Each structure stands twice: as structure tokens, then as C-alpha cells.
Amino acid sequence: MLHISQDGHVLSAVLDAPPANALGVADLQAFAGLARQLAQDPGTVRVLLIRGSQRFFCGGVDISMISEHAGHDDGPDRVADFGAELQSVLGALEALPIPTIAAMRGSAVGGGLELALACDFRVVASESSYGLPESRLGLIPGGGGTQRLTEVAGRGTALRLILLGELVKGDEAVDLGIAQWVRASEEVEGFALELAQQLSDLAPAALAAAKECITATRHGTGYELEVSLTRDLLSQEDTINRLQSFLAGTRKK
Numbered sequence: 001m002l003h004i005s006q007d008g009h010v011l012s013a014v015l016d017a018p019p020a021n022a023l024g025v026a027d028l029q030a031f032a033g034l035a036r037q038l039a040q041d042p043g044t045v046r047v048l049l050i051r052g053s054q055r056f057f058c059g060g061v062d063i064s065m066i067s068e069h070a071g072h073d074d075g076p077d078r079v080a081d082f083g084a085e086l087q088s089v090l091g092a093l094e095a096l097p098i099p100t101i102a103a104m105r106g107s108a109v110g111g112g113l114e115l116a117l118a119c120d121f122r123v124v125a126s127e128s129s130y131g132l133p134e135s136r137l138g139l140i141p142g143g144g145g146t147q148r149l150t151e152v153a154g155r156g157t158a159l160r161l162i163l164l165g166e167l168v169k170g171d172e173a174v175d176l177g178i179a180q181w182v183r184a185s186e187e188v189e190g191f192a193l194e195l196a197q198q199l200s201d202l203a204p205a206a207l208a209a210a211k212e213c214i215t216a217t218r219h220g221t222g223y224e225l226e227v228s229l230t231r232d233l234l235s236q237e238d239t240i241n242r243l244q245s246f247l248a249g250t251r252k253k
Contacts, residue, residue, distance in 0.1 A: 002014070022061065028085060031093065039096060048100045051189060057106045094119075103193075104116055106185075109130065114132070146162060205236055
């Protein structure tokens, strides 16, 4: 189950699926609906904050579902279809024009870490564990984890964590580039909320443009996009007002 609430410009999505917040079909559908809504019309939402309600941020894809399908003739196809849907949903979350934050007070493994890797910012707990241990079950990450972990942490780290199925604690996750900040478990969500509020005070059009340009590095089109989006931003009232306010404050000094 996904609990949705909004405080100001920050929308919180809390995954609540005891005991380990494993991702099932219903949870995936809920994330898909949320991503679709925010992509079509974010309204007053400027930041998405994703949290977990249990001791896990997210314990990955529901293993019992995979095991149940494994013994049937169409089992591999059904599990592969779920993986394709997971990739699609996480891709939609990643493509949102608003900043997204994963506040990982608890551990995130397998599909749980893949969910976090689809977010722009990741805050981890020093005491919790993070990784993609699918190889221990004879599988591989199927929700985009091989691609996103390589992108954010490099090929060597991706090979280490995915092939060995190794789990790392919060401090090492930051050292390896998997997350940007580490805090004590009880401080993770408060820090993430402060970060969300800080982002919500910034110009939403500029943040969306910056995300688009950064994503364009994958395709080699970022330089041209910077120029065209800068031109667009300079025609927007919010940008003009922020520039004038900055200059007024500078002149007073």
C-alpha cells in the first residue's frame, strides 16, 4: 500500500507493505498512477519524497510471487513481464520534471534499491544495508539496476555489488557514490524533509530544465539543450522576478 500526503509543495509517498515493504503488483500500480499524475499535472507539487514505513525502506520485489511463478510453464514470461513493468514505472519516476528524494531510513535491497536509484537524491542510514543481491538467488537485477548503479557508481562498483550480491552499510554507500548523504537512522527522514523543503523554494522551471539537461548527457545533446532551455527560462515571469530580486538585494549591499 502507498500512503500519499502533501505538506506545502512536498508530496510524500510512504510504502507500507509489512513486514519488509516488498514490491508487489498493487504497489507497482500505485507508483505507476502516482508517476502518471505528477507527469501530467503536478499541480502545486514541487518535490516528491519517497519513504518506507517498516524497518526496510523497501525489501525488493516480492520473492514469494517470483517463487510461485517459477514452477509454471509461463512463469518465466510472467516474471519477465513484471520486470518490464517495473522498468517502465521506475523510468517514469526518473523522468519526472520535479526533484525526487528517497529517504532510506531502513535497508533497501534488490528492487528497493532500484526504486531509490530512480530518484534524484538518496539519503541512507549509517546502520542499514544497501545492495542488489539477486545473484544469490540465481537472478539479476531486472528493474534497471544494472544500468543505473553503473551510471551513478561506476562499472567497478556495479560489478562488485551485483556479481557478489554484496550489501554495504550507509557510510560505504555514500563513499561508493550510491547515495549522496548518510545520517543516523532517526535523522534520515528529518534531513530528507529539510532537503525537500529547500528544493521546493527554488524555481521549479529551472530545476526541471536542469534535470532535462543532465539526463541529456546520455545522448550527447546537453550543450544545445542548455542554450535552448536558458532562452526559455529567461522568458518566464518567475525567472525575471528572481533576477530582479537578486539585483535589488545586491544594490542594497
